Amino acid sequence: MNKLQFKILKKDKHCAARYGEIITPHGKISTPVFIPVGTLGAVKSMSPDELEEIGYEIILSNTYHLFLRPGDEIIKKAGGIHNFIGWKKPILTDSGGFQVMSLQKFRKITDDGIEFQSHIDGSYHFFSPEKVMQIEQNLGADIIMVLDECTPFPSSYEYAKKSADLSLKWAIRCKEEFQKSNSNQALFSIVQGSVFDDIREENAKQLLEIGFDGYAIGGLAVGEDKEDLNRIVKLLCNILFEHKPRYLMGVGTPIDLLENIEKGIDMFDCVMPTRIARNGTVYTKKGKLIIRDSEFKEDFKPIENDCNCYACKNFSRAYIRHLIKIKEILGIRLTTIHNLTFYCNLLNDIRSAIMNDNFMEFKRKFIERYRRQNGYYNTN
Amino acid sequence: MNKLQFKILKKDKHCAARYGEIITPHGKISTPVFIPVGTLGAVKSMSPDELEEIGYEIILSNTYHLFLRPGDEIIKKAGGIHNFIGWKKPILTDSGGFQVMSLQKFRKITDDGIEFQSHIDGSYHFFSPEKVMQIEQNLGADIIMVLDECTPFPSSYEYAKKSADLSLKWAIRCKEEFQKSNSNQALFSIVQGSVFDDIREENAKQLLEIGFDGYAIGGLAVGEDKEDLNRIVKLLCNILFEHKPRYLMGVGTPIDLLENIEKGIDMFDCVMPTRIARNGTVYTKKGKLIIRDSEFKEDFKPIENDCNCYACKNFSRAYIRHLIKIKEILGIRLTTIHNLTFYCNLLNDIRSAIMNDNFMEFKRKFIERYRRQNGYYNTN
Numbered sequence: 001m002n003k004l005q006f007k008i009l010k011k012d013k014h015c016a017a018r019y020g021e022i023i024t025p026h027g028k029i030s031t032p033v034f035i036p037v038g039t040l041g042a043v044k045s046m047s048p049d050e051l052e053e054i055g056y057e058i059i060l061s062n063t064y065h066l067f068l069r070p071g072d073e074i075i076k077k078a079g080g081i082h083n084f085i086g087w088k089k090p091i092l093t094d095s096g097g098f099q100v101m102s103l104q105k106f107r108k109i110t111d112d113g114i115e116f117q118s119h120i121d122g123s124y125h126f127f128s129p130e131k132v133m134q135i136e137q138n139l140g141a142d143i144i145m146v147l148d149e150c151t152p153f154p155s156s157y158e159y160a161k162k163s164a165d166l167s168l169k170w171a172i173r174c175k176e177e178f179q180k181s182n183s184n185q186a187l188f189s190i191v192q193g194s195v196f197d198d199i200r201e202e203n204a205k206q207l208l209e210i211g212f213d214g215y216a217i218g219g220l221a222v223g224e225d226k227e228d229l230n231r232i233v234k235l236l237c238n239i240l241f242e243h244k245p246r247y248l249m250g251v252g253t254p255i256d257l258l259e260n261i262e263k264g265i266d267m268f269d270c271v272m273p274t275r276i277a278r279n280g281t282v283y284t285k286k287g288k289l290i291i292r293d294s295e296f297k298e299d300f301k302p303i304e305n306d307c308n309c310y311a312c313k314n315f316s317r318a319y320i321r322h323l324i325k326i327k328e329i330l331g332i333r334l335t336t337i338h339n340l341t342f343y344c345n346l347l348n349d350i351r352s353a354i355m356n357d358n359f360m361e362f363k364r365k366f367i368e369r370y371r372r373q374n375g376y377y378n379t380n
Numbered sequence: 381m382n383k384l385q386f387k388i389l390k391k392d393k394h395c396a397a398r399y400g401e402i403i404t405p406h407g408k409i410s411t412p413v414f415i416p417v418g419t420l421g422a423v424k425s426m427s428p429d430e431l432e433e434i435g436y437e438i439i440l441s442n443t444y445h446l447f448l449r450p451g452d453e454i455i456k457k458a459g460g461i462h463n464f465i466g467w468k469k470p471i472l473t474d475s476g477g478f479q480v481m482s483l484q485k486f487r488k489i490t491d492d493g494i495e496f497q498s499h500i501d502g503s504y505h506f507f508s509p510e511k512v513m514q515i516e517q518n519l520g521a522d523i524i525m526v527l528d529e530c531t532p533f534p535s536s537y538e539y540a541k542k543s544a545d546l547s548l549k550w551a552i553r554c555k556e557e558f559q560k561s562n563s564n565q566a567l568f569s570i571v572q573g574s575v576f577d578d579i580r581e582e583n584a585k586q587l588l589e590i591g592f593d594g595y596a597i598g599g600l601a602v603g604e605d606k607e608d609l610n611r612i613v614k615l616l617c618n619i620l621f622e623h624k625p626r627y628l629m630g631v632g633t634p635i636d637l638l639e640n641i642e643k644g645i646d647m648f649d650c651v652m653p654t655r656i657a658r659n660g661t662v663y664t665k666k667g668k669l670i671i672r673d674s675e676f677k678e679d680f681k682p683i684e685n686d687c688n689c690y691a692c693k694n695f696s697r698a699y700i701r702h703l704i705k706i707k708e709i710l711g712i713r714l715t716t717i718h719n720l721t722f723y724c725n726l727l728n729d730i731r732s733a734i735m736n737d738n739f740m741e742f743k744r745k746f747i748e749r750y751r752r753q754n755g756y757y758n759t760n
Binding site: 045046047070086297310315323325332 | 712
């Protein structure tokens with residue numbers, strides 16, 4: 001069986017950052033890795049070729065969305081999600097827990113699972129841990145996630161405890177269902193517990209005891225203070241197995257990545273670089289740049305001089321601004337390519353820095369430059 | 381000076397179809413040619429690389445739209461439209477006459493030109509023949525068009541006559557203005573006269589006398605019967621110089637191209653293949669196919685088996701349908717790539733057929749197959 005392997009190739013001497021690789025049935029992923037989000041089976045505006053050319057080795061798709069459209073049965077008939085979407089490298093599917101939890105009005109949680117109404121046609125559906133495993137097996141991603149309740153923020157201690165316990169029960173049931181088939185998929189669990197250290201710790205230890213191929217940290221970047229996020233991640237990186245991938249879900253900005261790689265996180269996903277691209281905002285080493293601003297009307301330089309992306313090698317800020325202003329698809333494509341290249345290059349640089357025991361210095365210099373504000377830039 | 385040259389390389393023995401090439405400062409164009417429309421400096425959803433890879437040698441941009449956004453002065457500062465949009469091959473700009481005429485409520489025509497209000501912010505502008513030449517020179521396309529009044533359909537004989545005479549006067553003024561600069565652009569004029577043979581004939585002869593680098597037929601495909609279009613094109617192909625390119629503006633369907641190439645037309649442009657692509661309709665050799673139909677939900681074949689385009693080589697009808705249904709940009713990109721490939725391949729096949737004196741047979745077979753209806757197809 002070709003299941004997931006994780007190798008740590010180098011640990012930085014001066015912090016907990018580690019460089020490694022995850023090996024899946026569809027190929028290798030160098031870590032730390034940023035995973036672009038392809039909600040419905042496509043990273044918005046991108047083709048698989050473009051993602052591969054930028055250098056991405058894995059993408060994420062959303063179980064909830066694919067379950068509703070086109071349906072996991074159709075994807076199974078197509079020979080699985082890799083075949084269906086034409087992406088031959090690794091894929092991770094989330095469990096749909098997070099999406100269903102966002103449907104505030106349309107869901108009901110019981111011990112047995114989550115009842116919800118489709119955001120498209122209002123039809124009723126039920127996700128049990130077993131059902132979610134079946135869907136994710138139909139989709140056929142390399143890495144699949146257990147069903148969890150993404151604990152809302154803020155939550156009371158009592159609610160957070162109850163919620164983490166429920167997610168734990170579901171994780172057990174997911175593993176049981178998962179083990180019924182002789183799958184070459186890898187199953188990751190998700191630590192919950194909101195911002196409460198002892199709940200997080202207990203939840204993590206229980207999940208470690210059950211045993212999964214990797215461990216994600218969920219329920220963060222949902223509105224809590226950055227200090228809470230930092231504290232919880234630090235705490236969990238001390239508890240989660242050294243030799244298994246650690247995945248911080250839904251995070252984050254370039255600075256978030258640096259902060260959490262320092263603590264020992266291996267995997268990230270976030271819609272931000274692609275979402276802000278569609279709104280005409282691009283990353284540069286000196287911070288973000290709102291390319292739609294009139295400042296750039298006659299600025300014939302590329303977004304970033306030393307960037308190797310298709311947008312920067314071929315087009316000016318003025319042209320990209322024009323395209324964004326007129327809502328031309330090519331504009332969105334170019335800002336998306338640039339932002340995804342920015343993240344990919346950042347992760348490349350980070351891995352090199354770890355190889356050279358130079359992560360802390362790299363981080364310091366990157367943040368200093370990124371935060372050097374001027375008229376156009378901001379550094380979120 | 382590197383001005384336009386037109387060489388006829390082969391005439392078909394059995395009809396007026398001809399295979400040739402137009403040589404411009406930015407390269408060669410094999411004719412008959414279909415020109416994709418890039419209204420605002422981009423063929424909707426496409427990158428310049430993709431257009432080149434499909435095989436296109438020229439694109440069209442709209443003077444009216446570029447004048448309003450980003451403005452011809454900005455494009456001039458960028459070093460011209462080729463630099464600005466990153467397309468290094470030939471470009472043709474229309475004169476804006478057609479667009480301004482579509483602004484029914486917002487324009488006023490005088491002998492001196494057209495006053496109009498921007499469709500974006502309602503600001504007032506005036507296009508005189510001289511002004512349009514200056515704008516098109518700022519844009520810097522390889523082939524530029526004179527300002528004309530695109531005679532509305534239907535028009536009375538009197539109106540059509542007056543309108544054609546006005547367009548003629550403007551053509552003269554355009555040429556005078558154009559000659560003031562030592563441009564390496566080529567200037568095409570546009571024959572008007574609605575569906576009236578004698579007005580068309582007189583207008584064409586007058587334009588030939590003034591002398592232009594090529595001759596377009598305007599004011600067709602605006603609602604008249606196909607027989608009118610066919611008759612006018614046939615008439616004009618007998619009048620217009622043999623040794624200058626003949627350009628039928630705004631046409632058309634695959635069958636329209638065949639019909640008019642037979643009569644001796646060398647150039648076409650039309651928004652149709654890209655526009656219907658965005659609505660989820662694709663061309664096949666057996667007619668059009670509405671890819672968003674539920675028929676294709678589990679159809680894992682490519683759009684067309686023997687098509688060499690990126691969409692057909694990598695993705696199924698089921699996936700493309702899914703993308704179109706969820707309004708994902710990649711869906712529009714794939715249908716656009718396919719339709720533009722379909723047109724490009726059709727023109728390649730047509731040129732080969734002419735080379736082999738086989739155009740009439742090719743046309744007959746193509747139309748027979750294209751019109752073979754079944755459940756899904758229609759043949760407009």
